[in-house]
Amino acid sequence: MEKGEERILEQMLIAAIEGDERAYVAFLDAVAKLLRTWLRRKVRHGTLDVEDVVQETLLAIHLKRHTWRSGEPVRPWIFAIANHKLIDAIRRHGRLPLADSPALEEIEAMQVEVPQGWEIDRALEVLTPGQRSVVTAVSIEGSSIQETARDLGMKETAVRVALHRGLAAIAKRFGRT
Amino acid sequence: METNELIKALAADTRRPGLPLGRAWIAAVAAAVLVAAGVFFVLLGPRPDAQEALSTVRFVFKFVFTIALAVAAYRLAVAVSRPGGDLRAALSGMLVAPFLLAFSVLLELVAVPSTNWTARLVGTNSTVCLTFVPLIGGIPLVVLLLAMRHGAPVNATAAGAVTGLLAGGIAATFYAAHCPDDSPLFVAVWYPLAIAILASLGALLGRLCLRW
Numbered sequence: 411m412e413k414g415e416e417r418i419l420e421q422m423l424i425a426a427i428e429g430d431e432r433a434y435v436a437f438l439d440a441v442a443k444l445l446r447t448w449l450r451r452k453v454r455h456g457t458l459d460v461e462d463v464v465q466e467t468l469l470a471i472h473l474k475r476h477t478w479r480s481g482e483p484v485r486p487w488i489f490a491i492a493n494h495k496l497i498d499a500i501r502r503h504g505r506l507p508l509a510d511s512p513a514l515e516e517i518e519a520m521q522v523e524v525p526q527g528w529e530i531d532r533a534l535e536v537l538t539p540g541q542r543s544v545v546t547a548v549s550i551e552g553s554s555i556q557e558t559a560r561d562l563g564m565k566e567t568a569v570r571v572a573l574h575r576g577l578a579a580i581a582k583r584f585g586r587t
Numbered sequence: 588m589e590t591n592e593l594i595k596a597l598a599a600d601t602r603r604p605g606l607p608l609g610r611a612w613i614a615a616v617a618a619a620v621l622v623a624a625g626v627f628f629v630l631l632g633p634r635p636d637a638q639e640a641l642s643t644v645r646f647v648f649k650f651v652f653t654i655a656l657a658v659a660a661y662r663l664a665v666a667v668s669r670p671g672g673d674l675r676a677a678l679s680g681m682l683v684a685p686f687l688l689a690f691s692v693l694l695e696l697v698a699v700p701s702t703n704w705t706a707r708l709v710g711t712n713s714t715v716c717l718t719f720v721p722l723i724g725g726i727p728l729v730v731l732l733l734a735m736r737h738g739a740p741v742n743a744t745a746a747g748a749v750t751g752l753l754a755g756g757i758a759a760t761f762y763a764a765h766c767p768d769d770s771p772l773f774v775a776v777w778y779p780l781a782i783a784i785l786a787s788l789g790a791l792l793g794r795l796c797l798r799w
Contacts, residue, residue: 427604434598442590465593470799472597474739476605477669490671494741530588549588549596574600 419484427475438468444485445492452496462529463499467492469581502586533583541576544569608738612665615734619727619757626723627761634765645769648691652774653763656684656782657756664731664749668738688779691771699770710768713777719765720781721788724758728789732796740797747793748786755782 419440426434442464449460470491478487534542547558555573559566605611640646663677699707731750740746759778768774 426598429601431598431601434601435594438594438597439591442594461590465588465590468590468593468597470739472600474670474799476737477608477739479607479609479669483671486671487669488671490741491739494670494739528588530593534588545596548599549592552592552595555599570600570602573596574602577596577600 416483416485420480423475423478423484424480427480438472441471441488442468444488448489448492449496458499458503459528463492463496465528465530466499466581466584467495469577469584470495473578473581529584530580533580536583537576537579540564541572541579544572545576545580548573605737608668608734609665611734611737612661612668615731616661616753616757619730619754622726622730623723623757623761626726627765630722631719631762631765634767637764640769643769645695645771646763648687648771649763649766649769649774649778650760652684652688652691653756653760653778655687657753657760659683660749660753660756664735664746664753667740667742667746667749668735670739670741688771688775692775695771704772707768707770708772708776710770710773710777712766712768713773716762716766716768716777717781717784720755720758720762720778721784723761724754724785725788727757728754728785728792732789732792735793736797736799739799740793743797744790744794746797748790750793751786751789752782754789755785758782758785 419437422433422437422440426437445464445467446460449463453460453463467488471488474491478484534545537545543562544558544564547553547561548555553561555566555569558564559569562569564572606614634640659677659680662680663674666672666674666677695707696704728751731754732747735746735750759782762781768777
């Protein structure tokens with residue numbers, strides 16, 4: 411089973427790198443599922459949201475997809491990236507006070523770090539207004555590049571640049587806002 | 588933003604992915620060697636008797652050592668820059684240069700009377716070695732760190748140190764053509780020290796700029 415899954419992942423990734431958008435969506439969907447299963451087994455403490463790590467890993471896979479060498483197995487590459495991002499996330503959350511720390515009442519009084527939505531939404535806030543409207547249009551509203559260009563009165567190339575820079579900026583700020 | 592919404596945005600970002608990592612490394616090493624050669628020929632140049640020295644074992648061995656180190660460090664750097672890469676082969680390759688060096692030191696200790704050991708070890712050029720290897724390798728280190736940054740190293744500090752070893756191997760190869768001290772005793776003490784300066788610098792810079 412695993413061999414077959416590996417083959418399918420590899421074929422989807424190759425098609426995606428050649429510019430097949432539909433294959434890329436299928437690839438990222440499959441990776442998201444793999445990551446969820448893997449992370450649920452690994453993450454035991456409550457403050458860390460598995461979906462945050464899934465999203466951060468997908469962003470990293472996208473921006474670092476040139477580090478995969480065709481012919482190499484895809485899964486070890488994916489999990490190495492995921493592990494790197496998971497360790498990062500645990501380290502960040504390690505800075506939060508633990509529930510059994512002695513100054514619990516004090517901390518509760520301070521209302522430290524009430525998680526508001528997902529980390530990606532906080533990262534979105536640091537984008538330039540132009541980048542944010544492009545990223546939101548393409549992701550949440552599900553518009554195509556062409557529709558986004560028309561709605562925002564921008565050139566298509568400008569939309570593509572804003573999308574790419576916006577995603578890179580989100581990846582950079584993820585969890586650090 | 589839901590994950591399936593993020594996936595839509597990622598898939599729509601169809602700009603060509605970055606330069607394949609293997610090619611980025613080849614370009615970076617070519618640039619690093621050119622820069623190192625430029626700095627070497629401007630600042631030092633080969634020693635006057637380099638041509639004749641090529642027929643002596645000790646002179647030639649210096650290049651065997653530095654090139655063995657540079658090749659092994661290159662393989663390790665490429666492996667480290669790829670997530671999920673298998674490091675075992677590249678790591679064991681790193682043993683070759685130290686082994687060659689230890690072997691040559693043994694031969695030298697047999698060939699040379701013990702009264703001359705200290706003089707050969709101290710040599711005449713150790714300060715030049717410790718100064719110019721880092722000087723020749725400084726800009727190449729920055730160029731090579733760009734390639735490492737293009738990759739995705741999991742451990743930023745270690746990846747920086749490996750990049751420093753590669754820059755050190757390249758710089759020491761050029762420096763060896765200048766240095767009049769050919770004894771393995773000299774090479775075994777001062778070359779590793781000079782290369783370690785670049786490796787530490789690489790580790791430091793790596794910590795700062797190789798996170799992703």
